[in-house]
Amino acid sequence: MSESAPAVLVHDLVKEYSGRAVVAGVSFDVARGEVFPLLGPNGAGKTTTVEVVAGYRQADAGEVRVLRVDPWRASPSLRARVGLMLQNGGMEPRARPDEILRLYAAFHARPRDPDDLIDLVGLRGVAGTRYRRLSGGERQRLAFAVALVGRPELLILDEPTAGMDPGARSSTRELIRGLRSDGAGVLLTTHDLVDVERLADRVAIIDAGRIVGIGTPAELVAAAGPRLALRFEKPLEMGELASLAAMVRRGRKGVTVRGELGDRSTAFIEGVMPDPGLVAAVTRWAAARGVLITELRAAGRTLEDRYLELTGQTAVATDDVA
Structure with missing residues (x-):
């Protein structure tokens, strides 16, 4: 992929359910080495947008490219270059974090060490605890570790700090900064303005399925x-x-x-x-x-x-x- 090509390109995206457009002409791009949050109220279309970008749902209209490829038709080799952290991650409730990370590491040619990831996201104390017994914040940190295991070029993170305590939120933001410094693109959704103010290079505000503001945080405030x-x-x-x-x-x-x-x-x-x-x-x-x-x-x-x-x-x- 060309270094100048955006990691994500979305142009006039439309997604409808039962004839109602929940995403209605959304356009944005995410560069490599950029943190780009989608900010908006509940039901604004944030999660549907990232699910289309992730290849989980097919667009009804418009163009979506992830690392220059249509994500709906993506090959396994492309999916291995994208780290996903979506809501309701579907983990096996009887599995332990150390088992889950070893399993996901086996899917990648050059994975990060699962044991290192356990420490990186602060799960050492519950590494042997079954998933069903983890707190909401611990499940979020595990989902984030799963997104990191394949050394992705792009991360798609849906509410990455939701349910975390203040210390875990701070650590997660620091990890996201490090990923940006390493050249990864980061598309995330959030309700948390602190996430945006501390992480965003640019931000898009989405409401009722449409982008109502886009730019750097400073540009949005200055407007x-x-x-x-x-x-x-x-x-x-x-x-x-x-x-x-x-x-x-x-x-x-x-x-x-x-x-x-x-x-x-x-x-x-x-x-x-x-x-x-x-x-x-x-x-x-x-x-x-x-x-x-x-x-x-x-x-x-x-x-x-x-x-x-x-x-x-x-x-x-x-x-x-x-």
Whole structure:
């Protein structure tokens, strides 16, 4: 494979179930030596996408290439170059981690030493324990070790740190960094923004089967506009939030006022640069209604802010209230 060719190429991928598109025109690529997370809420299409990339499901439309080959028609020699860690790994419940790793090592021409992998993922203490007795985090670490056993050029990891304790998550992230340094491409799905912030070279945010944002974490954050963050002593009524929006919009274009999902004591004024005039107007509005502002700041945006904005996980915008 050419060093310049992406490890993964996905173009206009569509996957449907019962006539409903759960993946609807997804496109991205993953370079060698790159960690590329797919980030999104439950049901967004992340797992289906990686299952198609892994060759477990056939695309209904679009193009998918893994190490320049269609994964649905992949030969055993290609599959040996890809390390998979998918949900519900299907391990034999009576087998032990040391047995499982020796079995998978036998499938590869030049495997990593199973005993070394046991230590690498921190399973020495349960190496002789039957799989059914392992904790969720221990099963995750074993699945990660199985993905590593064949010295893969590409890793496809579905929620690799899910169920792990903080120490195991940190160790797993460090191992993923090492794989990137060795030139492997890493495609992973996650709900964990810490995984993304600490690992990602680029990230794609997927919602309702579509890519709604793609770029480096810094690029995604930079695409968000300025905002003023407000916290009130008590939750606002919807009518009060609408009143605040109507006041802020007077003489200002493109302004949005949003409440934080599940926390009506917090509001954000977005799309306008915070200035003394805006701050004075907000404090006058609060004083006129007897509403105490406990915090007011020109807030820097975060990846979490941008993720919530792109996936619509904020309260209904009220910038259209007259």
